[in-house]
Amino acid sequence: MVTERAPEPLSGMQERARGTGLAGALVRACRPRQWLKNLLVFAAPGAAGALDEPRALLVCVGLFALFCLAASGTYLLNDVHDAPADRAHERKRHRPVASGALPVPVAVTAGTLLGALAPLASLALGDLRVTGLIAGYVVLTLAYTRHLRDIVLCDLVVVAGCHVLRAVAGGVAVGVPLTSWFVLVLSLGALLVVVGKREAELRAAGSATPVRRTLGGYTRSYLTQTRTMASGAMIVTYFLWALEPGGTTLWHTLSIVPFVVFVLRYNLLVDRGVGEEPEEIALRDRPIQLTLVTLVALVAAGIHL
Structure with missing residues (x-):
């Protein structure tokens, strides 16, 4: 039989959390x-x-x-x-x-x-x-x-x-159909976000023992190198798609600019140690939001115009 531990005192934030009820x-x-x-x-x-x-x-x-x-x-x-x-x-x-x-x-x-x-x-x-x-x-x-x-x-x-x-x-x-370009850019982008998250977590842990077990198996330099590799490969792959002869339009070519700015901005934020929650970056960082909106608008223009 497992003996339950006595509940620890709740902080102010936890008290407010309980106050919102079970549904909340x-x-x-x-x-x-x-x-x-x-x-x-x-x-x-x-x-x-x-x-x-x-x-x-x-x-x-x-x-x-x-x-x-x-x-x-x-x-x-x-x-x-x-x-x-x-x-x-x-x-x-x-x-x-x-x-x-x-x-x-x-x-x-x-x-x-x-x-x-x-x-x-x-x-x-x-x-x-x-x-x-x-x-x-x-x-x-x-x-x-x-x-x-x-x-x-x-x-x-x-x-x-x-x-x-x-x-x-x-x-x-x-x-x-899922084109090879689409799958490659998506896969590299997913790897970039995940590696950036791990790097930010490792930075946040500092000299303390990381809560996530696998963080002890990584080094900052390794994660930075992997993030750089994924970023570079992602940009090159997008370039090849956007500049593919006969397959894309001027709008697609112009979309290279916000795409590269997005990758550079995301890497800057990770270097600052704020990539632990990628969804928070998307919801709060105005430059990221602006570049994504511009990117989607240019790609949509290339498809529909």
């Missing part, structure tokens, strides 16, 4: 801010110019919702698994499960239901390949939580792979 704690544990990653399902249909078709847009919106369900389910189960370590982390100790605002049984039940509901609900889209991709995402994420994240390099590949799965699912659901 559950919503926060689902991490709505991180649903931003699921916008990747629009990437392939958007690049193919298919989003102006009502059916394709509706399918993508439904797929986005399904990935939000799947992601939230895995976040809840991840937080239950990580609760002991999160309590030792300056920021993560305020998460609903770690702080006690969300009881473990509730988090496990909700996480299991959401993780199972997403692939089951995807059957309504009528494509078993999409169901397989969503189920694969759930399984891969849970395997990452249980074991794969403790393996150096494997943790980078798995998280980047989850980003790629989202984008591939969008293309498959709408029925647009």
